[in-house]
Amino acid sequence: MSELYKLTAIEVSEKIRSGDLSAEEYLYSILERIKHVEGEIHAFVTVVEENALETAREIDRKVKRGEDLGSLAGVVVAVKDNICTRGIRTTCSSRMLENFVPPYDATVIERLKAADAIIIGKTNMDEFAMGSTTETSYFGVTRNPWNLNKVPGGSSGGSAAAVIAEETTVALGSDTGGSIRCPASYCSVVGLKPTYGLVSRYGLISYANSLEQIGPLTRSVEDCALLLSVISGHDSRDSTSVDLPAKDYLKNLDDMRDIKIGLPHEFFGEGVEDDVKDAVLKAIGKLEDLGASCLEISLPMMKYALAAYYIIAMSEASSNLARYDGLRYGYRDENARGSFDEVFSKNRREGFGAEVRRRIILGTYALSAGYFEQYYIKALKIRTLIRRDFEKALKDVDVIVGPTMPLLPFNIGEKIDDPLKLYMCDILTVPANLTGCPAISIPCGFKNGLPVGMQIIGRPFDEDTILKVAYAFEQSTDYHKLRPSI
Amino acid sequence: MSKDRRVSVEEVRHIAKLAHIKLTREEEVLFTEQFNRILEYFSIIGEVDTESVPASYHVLDLVNVYREDKIQESLRDEEALKNAPEREGRFFKSPRIV
Numbered sequence: 010m011s012e013l014y015k016l017t018a019i020e021v022s023e024k025i026r027s028g029d030l031s032a033e034e035y036l037y038s039i040l041e042r043i044k045h046v047e048g049e050i051h052a053f054v055t056v057v058e059e060n061a062l063e064t065a066r067e068i069d070r071k072v073k074r075g076e077d078l079g080s081l082a083g084v085v086v087a088v089k090d091n092i093c094t095r096g097i098r099t100t101c102s103s104r105m106l107e108n109f110v111p112p113y114d115a116t117v118i119e120r121l122k123a124a125d126a127i128i129i130g131k132t133n134m135d136e137f138a139m140g141s142t143t144e145t146s147y148f149g150v151t152r153n154p155w156n157l158n159k160v161p162g163g164s165s166g167g168s169a170a171a172v173i174a175e176e177t178t179v180a181l182g183s184d185t186g187g188s189i190r191c192p193a194s195y196c197s198v199v200g201l202k203p204t205y206g207l208v209s210r211y212g213l214i215s216y217a218n219s220l221e222q223i224g225p226l227t228r229s230v231e232d233c234a235l236l237l238s239v240i241s242g243h244d245s246r247d248s249t250s251v252d253l254p255a256k257d258y259l260k261n262l263d264d265m266r267d268i269k270i271g272l273p274h275e276f277f278g279e280g281v282e283d284d285v286k287d288a289v290l291k292a293i294g295k296l297e298d299l300g301a302s303c304l305e306i307s308l309p310m311m312k313y314a315l316a317a318y319y320i321i322a323m324s325e326a327s328s329n330l331a332r333y334d335g336l337r338y339g340y341r342d343e344n345a346r347g348s349f350d351e352v353f354s355k356n357r358r359e360g361f362g363a364e365v366r367r368r369i370i371l372g373t374y375a376l377s378a379g380y381f382e383q384y385y386i387k388a389l390k391i392r393t394l395i396r397r398d399f400e401k402a403l404k405d406v407d408v409i410v411g412p413t414m415p416l417l418p419f420n421i422g423e424k425i426d427d428p429l430k431l432y433m434c435d436i437l438t439v440p441a442n443l444t445g446c447p448a449i450s451i452p453c454g455f456k457n458g459l460p461v462g463m464q465i466i467g468r469p470f471d472e473d474t475i476l477k478v479a480y481a482f483e484q485s486t487d488y489h490k491l492r493p494s495i
Numbered sequence: 496m497s498k499d500r501r502v503s504v505e506e507v508r509h510i511a512k513l514a515h516i517k518l519t520r521e522e523e524v525l526f527t528e529q530f531n532r533i534l535e536y537f538s539i540i541g542e543v544d545t546e547s548v549p550a551s552y553h554v555l556d557l558v559n560v561y562r563e564d565k566i567q568e569s570l571r572d573e574e575a576l577k578n579a580p581e582r583e584g585r586f587f588k589s590p591r592i593v
Contacts, residue, residue: 108578110577110578112570112575205554206554206555219552219553249553249555249557251555310543312539313539313540313543319533319537320537331515334515336587336589337575337578337587338578338580339580345590348591349590349591349592351517351590352590353515353590354516355517357514357515357516357517358516358517358518363522366511366522366526367526367529369514370510370511370526371533373513373514374502374506374510377510383541384537387541387545388540389550389552390545390551391540391543391545392550393549394543394548396551396554428533429532429533432533443551443554445554445555469554
């Protein structure tokens with residue numbers, strides 16, 4: 010059997026559209042690959058082999074009939090398990106939603122289907138997307154394909170691991186404070202958090218609604234641009250979706266002229282490992298060779314970003330997760346008796362894991378009388394100041410570049426008992442969520458066999474520019490071609 | 496316990512009750528200790544002068560997005576009830592309220 014599972018989305022869709030490859034044959038190659046590596050990686054919560062095969066055969070029939078095919082013809086997509094899929098259980102990696110089968114598709118899923126993509130399954134994640142390691146999943150950890158003792162990053166750890174382990178062509182994740190970019194960095198894939206409002210959140214199970222976006226995880230920048238072109242665009246079912254014309258992000262990849270890069274010293278300061286700094290600075294040198302000019306900048310409010318982010322995210326979580334009471338759907342303790350108060354409190358205690366409970370309770374605290382101004386409102390004001398920092402910086406430069414993660418991938422179990430230590434890992438990713446700016450993480454080096462990711466942050470709705478810079482770097486390096494030996 | 500303790504076990508128990516999450520005794524103690532460390536870190540934002548700064552509830556310029564008040568297709572009863580742990584006829588069955 011040839012190694013068809015190694016193909017990129019661009020290659021797969023071209024071969025299937027031209028009749029060189031059948032969708033079914035390609036899918037069998039992926040299914041074989043999953044059987045071979047999934048036992049070690051555990052990237053998936055659910056694999057829907059039968060559904061996927063049906064879709065593949067339907068695509069092949071369309072080819073035979075000479076019908077037009079969508080831009081993702083036969084491309085296999087792994088979907089993070091917090092994005093609703095009609096008829097396929099959607100768990101958020103939580104006991105609370107262990108048996109929840111959505112009666113509708115998220116908008117991004119409708120768009121994937123319309124583009125003739127094949128959904129292969131639902132990927133593991135930190136419970137309700139709360140974490141940076143995929144260790145808080147009710148269904149067990151996902152392992153980093155580069156080193157099985159290391160975390161894959163999170164919360165979209167299953168999506169990133171599945172992509173680099175070649176168990177899928179591409180994947181979708183969601184990013185609230187770095188949940189696409191962190192695992193992209195730790196697994197050496199391309200991961201994009203789009204501008205807030207670019208991709209519909211309809212059908213994304215809400216954690217912190219003013220911060221999160223759905224985005225692609227892929228093995229190449231081209232695939233990222235292709236997937237973004239399919240999932241982005243206005244949706245009247247999400248009132249925060251922005252009404253802009255649809256765009257083909259593949260069109261302008263090739264032209265990185267006169268790009269000005271801002272290097273904030275806050276991204277290279279205390280808390281960032283030297284190994285990470287060295288790899289990213291070397292990568293920036295490469296960008297300069299390619300014609301970019303660099304400017305040192307300062308984002309003084311960065312110091313307060315992490316605290317402001319966590320206060321806002323937890324506050325929104327306490328409100329968004331109030332809906333889980335085990336009444337209309339979700340976990341219910343069959344033996345719970347008593348008033349609704351007691352029954353709900355018991356369902357929520359048993360249905361949510363420790364980190365989710367922690368964030369809901371802290372969020373409730375930050376929103377409660379007496380603390381509302383001190384924590385929540387104060388954090389929203391800091392958010393304004395951080396936005397001003399970024400707006401000002403992005404007037405002088407086209408993109409801001411730095412590391413994605415301050416640390417190399419660490420051991421499973423190493424930090425899980427210390428919530429604050431884990432929160433600190435998000436220090437470089439949360440600003441893009443607070444400001445709404447688009448940001449991408451791309452492979453930029455290795456240290457001790459572990460990947461390093463470079464983060465490129467752009468102006469709101471200027472995904473084109475960050476993709477251009479990412480593409481130029483990728484095309485002149487080989488990091489994106491390396492695969493773990495599994 | 497340190498003097499700048501921000502939250503007590505009693506307070507954590509009270510807030511958990513407001514959040515409808517029942518905690519065990521051990522968890523109340525553990526969470527209280529963790530919350531104090533986390534809130535201590537959060538307090539860093541107190542040093543910024545935000546006197547005349549507006550709050551950013553969200554990052555878009557969108558204000559009140561409306562649609563026509565027309566009836567649209569929505570989920571059928573059966574679909575909406577499909578995930579309910581307990582139901583009676585066309586209704587979700589809830590614990591006793593009064």
